[in-house]
Amino acid sequence: NASRLLGKTVLITGASSGIGAATAVLFAKVNAFSLIPIIPSLIVQAGSNILLLARREDALKTVQQACVAAHKESGLKEGGHFAPIQLDVSDKAAIASLWSKVPSSLRNVDILVNNAGYVIGRDYVGDIDESIVEGMFATNVLGLIAMTQLLLKDFKARKTGHVINIGSIAGLEAYVGGSIYCATKFAVNAFTTSMRKELVDTPIRVTEIQPGMVETEFSLVRFKGDTNAAKSVYTGIQPLTGEDIAEEIVWAASRPPHVNIAEQLIFPVNQA
């Protein structure tokens, strides 16, 4: 029921492409559509608000425009605030000063989508540079934890909130060539499960979405822009799209307040 998302403010990390961008656009649409049955005077108060975070500012602005367009296409003229904010989640100082970059009207975040993450290479562990190891842990694990801790302070004070972490099948099943990436996603899984258990006496919800193969910029980043290598991972498989995962995220966020979707594992039909 999309009306449960009315007036919510969503913060999405890694919103400049792939799953994060698709999730932003879907939240923009769903909130807008859900306003239609409501009396016109409420429309002004009820637009969707989305904080779009990532490192690439230009890409964030493009996603912001897509959110505005999605909101407009739904027929509403009011509501909807989509703020692009440049942030590297591996930069602790930048996270500590995040609120100074957020307009005061958008500081009451209701839903945190911890989506920023990447993998480089598919190599034997003995051949992986320390900088690659540290970079992946700094973003996929430490960045996700730091963002969560920042928002939890606020969620606890306001007795509300939903943390949605993007894990992976790589956080449940390790594979050859995935030592570091799998370790980061296993860490996300352990962190998310512990946190959910720690918060059971509060109204704060904790969800982990665990995608299989999704065709985004992920594979291009993994193979450093080599498009043939990036495409080759999908041989014989029709991969999921960012939109497929966005639907799961928005669905989990729109359950009634007493329902917590703890985990969702989502595969392409022909991925083993």
Ligand code: NDP
């Ligand atoms: P994309 O490469 O399309 O998106 C990754 C996003 O993360 C980008 O917006 C990127 O933005 C952002 N990002 C990366 N590093 C940082 C950083 N240090 N600080 C802030 N933002 C950062 O890939 P996906 O959409 O596929 O990936 C999203 C999530 O889904 C990741 O956590 C990934 O591990 C997970 N996942 C992906 C799967 C897949 O097959 N695609 C499968 C399972 C899980 P920018 O470069 O502008 O900072």
